Amino acid sequence: MSLKPPEQKSGHLVVPGERLGVIEEFIPDSGTYVKDGVIYSKIVGRSLVDLQNRRVSVYPAVEGVVVPKLSSTIVGQVGNAQSDNVLVRIFKVGNKRLSGDFGGILHISDVSDRYVNSMNEVCKPGDIIRAKVISEKNRIFHLSTNDKNLGVIDAFCSRCGNLLEPERFELRCPKCGNIEKRKMAPDYGKEEL
Ligand SMILES: [Zn+2]
Numbered sequence: 001m002s003l004k005p006p007e008q009k010s011g012h013l014v015v016p017g018e019r020l021g022v023i024e025e026f027i028p029d030s031g032t033y034v035k036d037g038v039i040y041s042k043i044v045g046r047s048l049v050d051l052q053n054r055r056v057s058v059y060p061a062v063e064g065v066v067v068p069k070l071s072s073t074i075v076g077q078v079g080n081a082q083s084d085n086v087l088v089r090i091f092k093v094g095n096k097r098l099s100g101d102f103g104g105i106l107h108i109s110d111v112s113d114r115y116v117n118s119m120n121e122v123c124k125p126g127d128i129i130r131a132k133v134i135s136e137k138n139r140i141f142h143l144s145t146n147d148k149n150l151g152v153i154d155a156f157c158s159r160c161g162n163l164l165e166p167e168r169f170e171l172r173c174p175k176c177g178n179i180e181k182r183k184m185a186p187d188y189g190k191e192e193l
Contacts, residue, residue, distance in 0.1 A: 010048045010101050014041040020056045021049075031058030048091070048101070052077060052126050059097055066096045068104070068133050068141050075153070075191070076104060076143075078127045083118045084108040088129065088143060092193075104141035106131060111145050111183060122183045126161075128154040128193065130185050151185035154193070165189065 014020070020032060020039045026049075028039045041047065045058040068074050068090055075092035088104040091097065106129070111122050122145070123129055129152050131143035145151050155164045157173035157180070164171035164180060166188050171180045 010046070012047045013045075014047050014058055015044055016041055020047060020058070026054050026056040029055045029057035031060070032056060050077075066093050066098055068093050068102055068136070070133055070136055072133045073130060073150075074104065074133060074141070074143070075128060075130050075193070076101075078123045078125050078129060081119055081123075081125050083120065086119050086123060086125075088131065088141075090141060102141060104131070104133070104143045106143040106145065110134065110143065113146060116183075121181050123152050124155065124158055124180075124182075126156045127152050127182065128191075130191070145183055149185060149187070151188075152182040153185050153188055153191045155180065155182050155184075155188075163189075 018041045020041055023034055023037050023039060026039060028034050031041060031043050031045055032039050033042050039056055041058045043058055043060055045060045048057050048059055072093050074090045076088040076090040079087040079089055085105055085107045088106055090102040090104050108116050108119055116122060130150050131145050132150060133141050134144045135142040155171055157164055157176060157178050159178045160176045162173050162175040165174055171182055
């Protein structure tokens with residue numbers, strides 16, 4: 001088996017039979033197939049490499065590209081986190097999966113009506129959040145979770161990485177028992193991703 005490094009960037013146009021990576025490094029997802037340990041694209045589309053969950057998939061190239069707009073409801077994954085803001089990789093607008101991904105930012109002042117001490121209480125890297133686009137200044141999507149249907153919809157244990165389950169106003173890790181806090185959406189854990 002050759003050890004050519006995988007194309008670790010999302011949004012590339014790929015064709016059937018194009019190499020995406022190897023199964024030692026990635027979990028093959030939709031639009032891919034595996035032969036002799038190598039993951040290939042099954043379709044013409046855009047590759048989506050999820051480095052957090054080590055998944056690679058291909059989304060069909062569709063007409064009419066979906067991009068986030070002002071007041072769009074988006075779903076994204078939390079990336080780099082500071083105490084007063086987090087970066088979000090937007091991968092869904094409304095119910096539509098994006099063919100590439102877009103960067104967004106959620107600032108602490110746009111989290112909630114209530115005072116928030118630190119972004120650490122809101123979301124953590126790897127979490128999936130639903131938010132609204134409130135500005136697209138300088139091609140950066142500024143996000144807000146200040147509405148009752150917005151917030152974290154999937155969160156992962158910061159101790160063991162397992163998906164956290166809601167328990168009253170907190171989240172509990174079914175694997176290690178860790179208790180964590182997030183700004184949860186009311187339908188936490190229910191959205192099909
Ligand atoms: Zn855990």
